[in-house]
Amino acid sequence: MTLAERHAEALQHALVGAWGARQGSFWAELDSDGRRKLLGYVAGGRGSLRWYSGEHDMMYQEGHTDTHAVILLAGHVKVTVDKPAGEDSLLVIRYPGQILGEDKALRRDLFRAGKSDPDGYVRRNETTVRTVTVQPLEWALGLAIPSSGLEMFLMMHPGAWAALATDLRSRLDEAETRIGEKIADRRLAKALASMIDYEMALHEGKRKIKLSLTQRELASWIGVSKETVERILHIWRRREIVETGYRTITVLRPDELLRIANVRSSYDPSQWSLGTA
Structure with a gap:
């Protein structure tokens, strides 16, 4: 073969x-x-x-x-x-x-x-x-x-x-969970968390997870203003939960993102290696 x-x-x-x-x-x-x-x-x-x-x-x-x-x-x-x-x-x-x-x-x-x-x-x-x-x-x-x-x-x-x-x-459940959330930072956290494949991240030993979305796209997706997204991401950057770059958002602490989103996961990010995405 x-x-x-x-x-x-x-x-x-x-x-x-x-x-x-x-x-x-x-x-x-x-x-x-x-x-x-x-x-x-x-x-x-x-x-x-x-x-x-x-x-x-x-x-x-x-x-x-x-x-x-x-x-x-x-x-x-x-x-x-x-x-x-x-x-x-x-x-x-x-x-x-x-x-x-x-x-x-x-x-x-x-x-x-x-x-x-x-x-x-x-x-x-x-x-x-x-x-x-x-x-x-x-x-x-x-x-x-x-x-x-x-x-x-x-x-x-x-x-x-x-x-x-x-x-x-x-699909309907995901949309209802995301849009039905009234608190903006929790809504954004749920949107970002929904894109993370925790099983694959655990398998590949990745702790940093890179998502290719602009802040304008995020705002449109979750139904808030771009200024609201910028404000939340500014706070999260200071807390080292995320990094932002050109058309990208890198999740540094998935466990903290899940906590903000109030989402329970069977995957324990502490098990992941310190390798980068």
Whole structure:
């Protein structure tokens, strides 16, 4: 077996095992047979693994059409919408394991076809005009599947609808937890804490965690003014909870961030090494 083949096999095992996928996400909630079947779409030419190398490498672009859904296998992406003033407004962050662009498959605009279609279904209108832009914070790995293929998978694979429903519910729960918080510093702490993969940080021995978001994006995401975010981060810098740089925020003390957020975690940051991110 060549080195490239070994790398491909290791990637396959990691993806089938849903390593790094957010708890409650579509990919994490699917069983291993379902994950293997979706990855098999790539080998069969009905899907593709795509590497998104930066924020200019967009999954979806507002006003453009597309024909696919994307399962986010690694990395974080941001969902933005253009404002009249010409500035992007950050609506939400999506996490590893979550699915994007699934709305087309949920519209159920399929009709029973004849024998000409091997799946027994065809789509009346395959394209979707996107109302948001989706782009990686730094990088991302996605499994792109045609909307018709995703709908067939949901219809044919046991447990797929339950996995999707859990994904959608977890998104709503996260938004309610974050936006429902009345205290601004706790709301910001919850937003930052939600982006930290504590299991991966513990595995890799990282104590400093770098998040690629601007202060304006953070303000838009949690629904407060940019000045409020600047004030809170100024206090946290003095307390050495975070460091800020150009378009980045580095969490130095995840344990203190969790305390401010009033979030309980099973991971003990004191176990982490003193290595930097």
